[in-house]
Amino acid sequence: MNPHRRYRFSLPLVLFLSPVLIWLVLLIVLPHVELLLMSLRVEGDDGGFSYSLANYRQFFDEPIYWLTFVRTAVYAILVTFLTFLVALPVAFYITKVVSPRRQGLLMLLLLMPFWVSELVRVYGWMILLRESGVINHFLVGLGLWEQPVEMLYNDVAMVMGLVYTSMLFMAVPLVSVLESLDDSLIEAAHDLGGNIASIVFRIIIPHAMPGIVSGCIVVFMLTLGNYLTPNLMGGKNSLWFTEQIYNQFIASFNWNQGASFGFLLLLLSSLVIWAGLKITRQKLGKVVQ
Amino acid sequence: MIRTLPQGSVYRFGYRAYILIYFAFLFAPLVVTCILAFNDSQFPALPWKGFTLEWFFGDLPHRVGIFNDRVNLDSIWVSFQVAFGVTLAATAVGTCAAFLFEQEEFPGKPLLYFLMLSPLVIPGVILGISILLFANSMGLYFENRWGLDIALFRPGFWLVVLGQFAFITTLVTLIVSARLRKFDRTLEEAAMNLGAGRLAVIWHITLKYLRPAIIGGAAVAFLMSFENFNTTLFLVGSETTLPINLYLQVRDGSTPVINAISFLLIVGTSVAAVANLYFSRSREN
Numbered sequence: 001m002n003p004h005r006r007y008r009f010s011l012p013l014v015l016f017l018s019p020v021l022i023w024l025v026l027l028i029v030l031p032h033v034e035l036l037l038m039s040l041r042v043e044g045d046d047g048g049f050s051y052s053l054a055n056y057r058q059f060f061d062e063p064i065y066w067l068t069f070v071r072t073a074v075y076a077i078l079v080t081f082l083t084f085l086v087a088l089p090v091a092f093y094i095t096k097v098v099s100p101r102r103q104g105l106l107m108l109l110l111l112m113p114f115w116v117s118e119l120v121r122v123y124g125w126m127i128l129l130r131e132s133g134v135i136n137h138f139l140v141g142l143g144l145w146e147q148p149v150e151m152l153y154n155d156v157a158m159v160m161g162l163v164y165t166s167m168l169f170m171a172v173p174l175v176s177v178l179e180s181l182d183d184s185l186i187e188a189a190h191d192l193g194g195n196i197a198s199i200v201f202r203i204i205i206p207h208a209m210p211g212i213v214s215g216c217i218v219v220f221m222l223t224l225g226n227y228l229t230p231n232l233m234g235g236k237n238s239l240w241f242t243e244q245i246y247n248q249f250i251a252s253f254n255w256n257q258g259a260s261f262g263f264l265l266l267l268l269s270s271l272v273i274w275a276g277l278k279i280t281r282q283k284l285g286k287v288v289q
Numbered sequence: 290m291i292r293t294l295p296q297g298s299v300y301r302f303g304y305r306a307y308i309l310i311y312f313a314f315l316f317a318p319l320v321v322t323c324i325l326a327f328n329d330s331q332f333p334a335l336p337w338k339g340f341t342l343e344w345f346f347g348d349l350p351h352r353v354g355i356f357n358d359r360v361n362l363d364s365i366w367v368s369f370q371v372a373f374g375v376t377l378a379a380t381a382v383g384t385c386a387a388f389l390f391e392q393e394e395f396p397g398k399p400l401l402y403f404l405m406l407s408p409l410v411i412p413g414v415i416l417g418i419s420i421l422l423f424a425n426s427m428g429l430y431f432e433n434r435w436g437l438d439i440a441l442f443r444p445g446f447w448l449v450v451l452g453q454f455a456f457i458t459t460l461v462t463l464i465v466s467a468r469l470r471k472f473d474r475t476l477e478e479a480a481m482n483l484g485a486g487r488l489a490v491i492w493h494i495t496l497k498y499l500r501p502a503i504i505g506g507a508a509v510a511f512l513m514s515f516e517n518f519n520t521t522l523f524l525v526g527s528e529t530t531l532p533i534n535l536y537l538q539v540r541d542g543s544t545p546v547i548n549a550i551s552f553l554l555i556v557g558t559s560v561a562a563v564a565n566l567y568f569s570r571s572r573e574n
Contacts, residue, residue: 012491019386035418089308115558118516227414228518
């Protein structure tokens with residue numbers, strides 16, 4: 001940019017800039033600075049406070065805290081990968097296989113469930129999976145199982161719920177990136193004797209990389225920050241990290257400790273997003289559109 | 290593989306079966322929830338005991354339908370109020386932000402643009418606790434310094450509105466910006482040559498052009514606010530919004546009233562979303 005360029009602070013500029021500045025400074029910048037400060041603060045016995053890394057040391061000293069953190073991160077990676085595996089064939093089917101007449105309808109069906117609140121979707125799964133649930137009713141009725149089995153409240157149910165919740169954010173970028181894939185590339189590979197595996201790994205996936213990355217980033221971030229699904233579908237003694245944060249804030253009322261957990265989660269999610277963008281040399285502004 | 294290529298029947302059949310299973314997986318929880326809203330049973334479970342509308346209109350001691358359920362009706366009303374406030378504020382500020390980033394030049398623009406996008410990558414729970422902490426500190430400051438007790442800084446209605454506004458405005462900004470980018474600026478120049486001021490041009494020409502995007506952005510803002518859980522969880526006071534209220538009920542056991550509410554939500558959002566899609570398509574053509 002030209003350093004000698006003069007900016008004129010015209011009336012429209014001030015009119016547009018001031019609400020945006022108020023929004024971003026008061027509701028985004030300052031609260032997160034406050035989060036960092038609170039996480040560094042330790043309350044003394046006399047009601048005063050000092051600044052130290054004690055809250056962070058507490059996180060590393062207590063295995064339950066950092067184990068939950070690692071567990072949440074590992075599960076979030078697993079969920080992201082599974083979501084990708086499930087969504088890729090669907091996105092490919094909608095863009096390349098189904099007749100163009102039906103494309104719009106399938107796209108609408110794909111989006112529809114995600115307009116409904118996440119809570120309703122999780123509740124639906126609870127009705128299906130629990131011991132007195134619909135699936136058990138049918139399986140016992142058909143004589144496949146003697147006794148109803150509790151299928152809810154375990155890690156498998158939780159991962160499935162998280163994959164279900166995240167599906168949209170993977171499928172939509174994949175559909176839009178596959179739309180730009182030229183059919184003739186696949187035809188050429190087929191004519192030259194390529195089998196399905198080589199077409200998938202050497203043509204489709206390389207072409208879809210930008211969509212895969214943006215889908216993975218969004219899914220990872222949303223899974224990491226999810227509270228509802230792990231809380232309602234996961235086991236009672238295996239916590240998600242957001243539940244740890246909630247417990248610190250609401251149950252123990254230890255806001256400083258909770259703030260340090262929050263900041264660590266923010267750090268992890270920013271780090272992964274930054275790494276994802278760096279590896280694929282993309283800009284945040286491009287990915288979100 | 291693709292439409293133009295011949296395929297073996299096993300492959301084709303397998304692929305179709307996969308897609309069928311996928312859509313069954315997608316719709317199973319919603320369909321089951323809706324069906325069980327009409328089951329004549331005390332629990333949201335099978336067996337099917339007959340059709341009833343009591344979970345909607347009932348007013349018996351052991352069976353209060355949603356339209357007579359004060360607590361749930363109140364939370365729906367709170368959610369409507371919150372969503373209305375968030376939609377108004379987010380649409381106004383989001384439109385300003387779209388003009389700011391698309392049409393104005395000022396120092397520090399890239400940094401501010403990055404900040405505008407940042408709510409997309411901040412987990413909702415973190416945004417909630419940050420705003421809670423900041424509001425709490427502000428409240429303490431005002432109380433100690435001036436002895437003022439300001440309701441805005443305590444968890445409750447207005448803090449929920451602010452928290453949701455903080456990230457929903459980004460979505461509106463992106464939606465309005467996308468249309469503003471396609472605007473033919475020679476129209477503005479023509480109006481200015483004819484003697485109109487910049488603000489008059491924006492009011493009479495650019496905003497008219499942006500109307501579909503602004504309406505679309507407002508619809509998205511309303512839906513996102515109405516359904517928000519993560520950010521709201523930490524900011525909510527005694528007036529609970531619908532998602533929080535439903536969560537508390539689901540966590541502590543459930544009755545088919547929740548199915549009835551879910552049914553209304555599913556039908557409501559589907560109709561609204563399809564209408565929005567239909568109108569935005571016909572406006573763009």
